[in-house]
Structures are given as structure tokens and as C-alpha cells.
Amino acid sequence: LFALNQGQYGEPVLVAGTDGVGTKLMIAFALDQHDTIGEDCVAMCVNDILCQGAKPLFFLDYIATGKLVPEKIAKIVAGIASGCVKAGCALLGGETAEMPGLYKPDEYDLAGFAVGVVDRKQIITGEKIKEGDVLIGLPSSGVHSNGFSLVRRLFFQLHQYDVDHYFDELGSSLGEELIKPTRIYVPALSGLGDQFDINGLCHITGGGFYENIPRMLPSGLRAVVDPSAAPVPPIFKLMQELGAIDTAEMYATFNMGIGLMMVVAQDIADQIIQFLATKNEKAYIIGEIIAGERGVSICHP
Template sequence: MSDKLTYKDSGVDIHAGYETVKLIKNYVKKTYTKGVVSDIGGFGSLFAIDKNEYDEPVLVSGTDGVGTKLMIAFKTDIHDTIGEDAVAMCVNDVICQGAKPLFFLDYIATGKLDPNKASDIVKGVANGCIKAGAALIGGETAEMPGLYSEGEYDIAGFCVGIVDKKKIIDGSNIVEGDILIGIPSSGIHSNGYSLVRKVFFEHKSYDVNEYVEELGSTLGEALMVPTRIYPELILDLISKFEIKGMSNITGGGFYENIPRMFPDGITADIDTKDINVLPIFKLMQREGNIDIDEMYSTFNMGIGMVMAVSAEVAENLISYLNEKNENPVIIGKTIKREGELKICHK
């Protein structure tokens, strides 16, 4: 009689899944807000909206992953911040419409489930949710032997936020002469890592554990700095100032993302002279011999969020941000013109 096969023989260990759930429960519960109705382990995740808080509630959703930054996580064996990146990539999009993040769900896929590594990933997700004010109310961990190489995984996320219909920020009232204010990023965030890897590991043969003086850290540590999470700051600003439009500077850099908030017939002239370009970008540009326009069309260059406000609002907004030690930068102003941004580098 032939040996009996089990699911584990195919490479899927359901007991590793059970162990993962036990390890992540405390992280998940720390994110719960008053709207959470369900607990971890259900087939669906429940969240109650406070209908007394909104006149015409509109749900705003966003989904994303962290791209090939994951390959840096594999090289460095740093896994407790990559989940924070996944949260940031979603909530930073949602906040651009003025929406308060409500809840987040994650999806983690791997070839062989390592409960401790999965726990580290979810710990990062939970930390990101706490920073965003969102509840981690569900997710999925999929073990798929044969699809991923040993030690590799992927993570993606999904966020839902809420905003009153009359308070939606859509850029429709942006006019010529409005001021563009940039808020600093924490680093590369989670975009452009295919070029990052090309420069440092294929072109220049760096080691992730190599200490780089101008970075003040190892290369791997600099590349793994988690994406900054903006909702707490932006929601505060929205409550005090009229913000006409916002752009999360993700893949496509300045050229692709800033125009996404403009109405037809409006574009902008950008001046980069006051931007505090972070050391990691300077190093990468030099080592890769990358054209400056290529840098600004791929990376955030030290500016993670851009807001459009009237000239009358700009001065007070900048003063307020300075009081909060935010170091805002005026990066340009809007203009009536068809076509793409014009960026001046001095």
C-alpha cells in the first residue's frame, strides 16, 4: 500500500499558519479603534461607521504593495518595517482626498511560512496602522510552495478611509498663482527600487552591510528606512487651513504625481533650489551618473507630500508647520498652461 500523502507533504504547513495567528494577535489588537466590530479569525472583517460624525460619508479606498524594496529586505534580513511601508503606500494615497483612514487589510504570500518572520512583517503593519490611526481588521497569509523562492515573500495592502462629501479634496478649485508646499520625506520611501538596485548592486557592487560615511549608516539601513506616514499631520492641517489639492510623491516622482491634483488647463513651475535633497539621493545620482531630471521623474528627492494652497494661506501654513518642526519648502506655483511641469534646477 502506498504512503498516505498530507497537505504538509506538498509544502503547506497549516500548523505554521496557526502559530502565525497566535504570534500576531497582540500586534493586531493594538490597532483597534472604536469602529472595529469583529475580532481576528473571522471570515469577514466588520467595521461600524459613526453616522453622527458625517453628513454625507464617502468611502475612499487605496491599494498598493512595496515593490522591489522587498529584495532589499531579503538582503538585509530586516522584516519588521516592510509592513509599515505597505500601510504608508495606501494611507498616503487616501489622505490626498482628505479622507481619514479607517481600516487596513494586508495580504502576505510566501513559499514556506516562517511564523516568526510573518510576525515581524505584521508587527510592521500594525505599527503603520497605529501611526495612520487605522485599524488592522483583517488579512491573509498564503503559503504557496513552488511559486516563491526560499525565504522570499510578497506583501500588499488595502485601506479604506472616509470623508464628508463636501470636504473632499479634489483639486478642482486650484487656480493660477496657488503655492505648492512640499513636506519632507523620510527617505526613498517605496518607489524606484529597481533603479536603486541597478545602481548599488549591479553597477557598483555595494554590500548592504557596508557602512557609508555620508549616509551615517550601512547602505542597507538607509535603503530600508520606512515610508513616512502622513495622515495624522495632514488631518490636522485640513482642520485648520484650506488645502486645495495634495499629491503623494510615489513612483513617477514630481513629473507624474504633482499634476494629478491639477484641474485641466493648470500646471506648475517648480524650483528645486530650496529642497533638502537627502544624502541617499545624492549618493545614488553620483554613483549611477543619473541625469537630474531622471532623478526627479523617479524619486521623491526628499519631498514626500505636496500641497496646493492659495498665496494668502501659504504664509500661515508654513509658519504652523515650522512650529511643528516640519521644515516645509515652497517648491513652486501653479500657472495656466497646457502640458507637463517645468522644473528648474539651480
């Protein structure tokens, strides 16, 4: 049960989102490290509802496994709880299912869903985006939770590295880099919508820039992105080099160092960046909105 404090909202609207962490789970299996993967699951859900302007209220999880090992499940749930603390929401409950024969004894799947609330007048739909607005990007922590089928094929199948392989470029082992939890952007954006008009928000997940940015754009408007305006983390440069991957494909698959993107009026962009700086949050103006066919143009070098 969850009691909504309706006095905080003129016309409260519930927003829900559900997701999992995909084949990033296989990195956790390889490392036998299970205390952060739950945080990824929370992040994937709450970041999505955040893009509608919602404040996360509560989260529920679902864990299915071939063999129930209490110590492992406790670590997964600890990660979920940590994610909920960062997102400022309650871990309301969940379900753990033992399914021998469907899952291997040492493997599991993880999914969840989050529910949040937003006042109807503050819902972010993207309909207010206009020509001349600018794009502000917030950094990711790394690969986050998308593109891991390509990641695994590149590192573990084509080049036959293992998770313990150390890369000077990363300053860590491969496993340590890939298991980094997906960032939860709720703290960074807390209070932002009360002071500034946010015309659009998008979570850069599967499909990278090319699939996620257009979802927030009205018809007749196009986003032009300058990727040189923000640093690209070493993991993406390493993958592109090892796989000889085309730059356009990289931006169509990965977040490339930008996990969340917002669209705002040009005249308040610097104020928003200053607001985020008070929270020790880096942000970059990485593009603009122009008239044109709905979609994305990326100025690749």
C-alpha cells in the same frame, strides 16, 4: 466588521486605496530585517487616500510566501500594526498564503489596502487649484518605496556594493538607509483641512514629480517647481553621482526628498507652514501654479 460613526459626517464618502512595496522587499530579504516593511505597505496605501482628504479607517494585508515561518510573519505583521497606529486606523484583518513553488522558501510578497472616509464637501479633487497658488512640500524619510529597481541595479549590480557597505555621505550602511520606512503623513495633516482650504494634494511615488504632480492639476494649469527651495537628502545625491544620472531623470523617478505635496492659496501658505511647525513638521514652499499646459516645469540648476 467596522462601524462607521456617521454622526461625524454630513455626507460620508468612502475612499479606498491598494498598493504594495515593490522590490524594496529585496532589501528586507538581503538584510533579513522584516519588522518595518509592513509599515511601508501601510504608508503607500494611507498616503494615497489622504490625498483625497480622507481619514484612514481600517487596513487589511495580504502576505504570500514560499514557506510559512511564524517568527518572520510576526515581524511583518508587527510592522503593519505599527503603521496602522501611526495612521490612526484599525488593522481589521488579513490573509497569509503559503505558496511553495511560486515563491522561494525565504521570500514573500506583501500588499494591502486601506479604506478611509471624508465628508463629501471636503473631498480634495484639485478642481479648486488656481493660478497663483503655491506648492508646499513635506519631507520624505528617504527613498520611500519607489524606484528600487534602479536603486538595486545601481548599487548592487553596477557597483557591486552589499547592504552592509558604509557610506560616509549617509552616516550609515547602505542597507540601513534603504530600509528606512516610508513616512506616514496622516499625523502631520491631521486637523489641517479643518482650518485651511487645501486645493490639491499628491503623494510623490513612482514617476516622481513629473508623473504625480499633474494628476492633481486641472486642465490649463502648470506647476513650476524650484528644487533648490528644499534640501535634497544625501542618498539621492549619492545615486546621481554614482550613476551619472541626469537631474531630470532623478525627478522623474524618485521623490528627491519631498514625499507629499500640497497646493494652497498664496495668502495662507505661511499660516500652514506655522501650523505644521507646531507639530514639529518641516515644510517648504517649493513652487507655484501658472497658466499653461497641464504638467510640471522643474527649474533644474
